[in-house]
Amino acid sequence: MAVDLTVVFTSAQPGGFTTAEQPPSPSSGSVTTYAVEAYPLDDAWVARTAIDVQAHCAAHSEYLLVFHGAGAAQAPHLGFAMRAARRRVSGYVFIDPQLPTPGAVSDWPDAPVTVVLTHDVEPGLASAATLRGWTVRRGEATAAIREIIDRP
Secondary structure, X not given: OOOOEEEEEEEOOOOOOOHHHOOOOOOOOOEEEEEOOOOOOOOOHHHHHHHHHHHHOOOOOEEEEEEEHHHHHHHHHHHHHHXXXXXXXXXXXXXXXXXXXXXXXXXXXXXXXXXXXXXXXXXXXXXXHHHOXXXXXXXXXXXXXXXXXXXX
């Protein structure tokens, strides 16, 4: 990968992401990972998360934003906040998500979206993601994230 990439793990769930869900550092390229504190999913979640990312991550990097569960519904808003801060989002990964409301933010998604389903979920979730033109993967989240990171 020619540019620096920061993989940002966001969570609205107590305990956030486990280290098992975060891919190991790649053997080549400049990829770093950062797990945002698991803030409560309330009206201030996007602001807290955006400030946390800006305070701890390189400004010149591209960002792969990873969401788990209900936090994925906030992706358009965090993506907008990242754009407003002149931070380039190169992709979004939703793990067993609650999908965002269509049209919540205009011009979103501004980067490719991959939905990872690690177990059986409601039947319409994969179809809804596919109808939006998003990539749907089944299986381990770490492998899917690794594949996205390693894409040229």
